[in-house]
Amino acid sequence: MASKDSHRTTGPRHRSAQDHDGPLADYRRKRDFDKTAEPEGAHAPAEPGEAARFVVQIHDASRMHFDFRLEVDGVLKSWAVPKGPSHDPTEKRLAVPTEDHPLDYHDFEGIIAQGEYGGGTVIVWDQGTYRSLATDRRGNEVPFAEALAAGHASFWMDGAKLHGGYALTRTRGGAFGDNETWLLVKRKDRHADKTDAPDPWRARSVLTGRTLRQVAAESADEASRDDGD
Ligand code: MN
Numbered sequence: 402m403a404s405k406d407s408h409r410t411t412g413p414r415h416r417s418a419q420d421h422d423g424p425l426a427d428y429r430r431k432r433d434f435d436k437t438a439e440p441e442g443a444h445a446p447a448e449p450g451e452a453a454r455f456v457v458q459i460h461d462a463s464r465m466h467f468d469f470r471l472e473v474d475g476v477l478k479s480w481a482v483p484k485g486p487s488h489d490p491t492e493k494r495l496a497v498p499t500e501d502h503p504l505d506y507h508d509f510e511g512i513i514a515q516g517e518y519g520g521g522t523v524i525v526w527d528q529g530t531y532r533s534l535a536t537d538r539r540g541n542e543v544p545f546a547e548a549l550a551a552g553h554a555s556f557w558m559d560g561a562k563l564h565g566g567y568a569l570t571r572t573r574g575g576a577f578g579d580n581e582t583w584l585l586v587k588r589k590d591r592h593a594d595k596t597d598a599p600d601p602w603r604a605r606s607v608l609t610g611r612t613l614r615q616v617a618a619e620s621a622d623e624a625s626r627d628d629g630d
Contacts, residue, residue: 424476427500431518438511442503444475452530453545455558456507457486459601461613462521467601469496469585471531471556473546476501480583485526485601486563488587488594496569496583510608512620522617524606526599529560555588561607565592 423444434441453472460468460481467485470477480496487494510525534555535548548554552571558564566588574581587593605612611619 424474424501425503428502431500433517437513437517439509439513440503440505442505445504452532454504454507455527455529455531455560455563456525457527457560457563458509458523459485459526459604459613460519460521460523461601461617462513462519465601467526467599468499468523470502470506471545472504472507473549475504477504477506478549480569480585482585484598486567486585486587487598488563488592488596490587490589490593492587492598494585496585498581498583508608510606510616512617512624522613522620524604524611524613524616525608526604527560527562527607529558529563531559532557534566565590 425442425444429441432439455469455471456477457470458468460466464483467482468479469482469486470479472478479499479502481499482494482496484494507528508525510523512522513520515521533542533545533548534557535543535545535553536555537543545554545556549569553568555566555568557566568586568588569583570586571581571583602613606616609616
């Protein structure tokens, strides 16, 4: 993970017009990259044929939540899922859209400084790839971004913890407002089962095996060592 110091030594940044107007404009406007350890990132469309990636982070912010992010057209489309994804098709999980995140966020784990946007500890709970299962009413494939724009997209996840079919469906809001709510639901397949909601405090990072508390303690240690230099 990039340390805060690496951000301080990069010097002035010359941002292109795309940085202000592109899909990451909201993400950048909300953050001060001299103060947060999060990546500034870049908009980087995938090469054709590359598997699209996903990441699910647990974020101990003012309200504990899971951040569910799918790579779509060079950014991570993102939803905050308070209870986290379920393996149980009868569990409908509220998913509230948040701003697009850069692809570099895929590996972000650590502390966002208190007082900064989203201040709190983040662990990478699951990572992997997904395949679109999005089709129109006739069963023809449609581009995933188009399916999301229309408010319903199905996909197949190959992660360490999440497997099989899932669907995201918009239940409120849409074209004219930002009060959108969605539901994230497991599809019925051989990967479905009745497990409880993951306990965010007991969950471990798929990258480092650490819990939220361990990441918080170790990142705080690093920060105090930096201060002593
Ligand atoms: Mn979050």
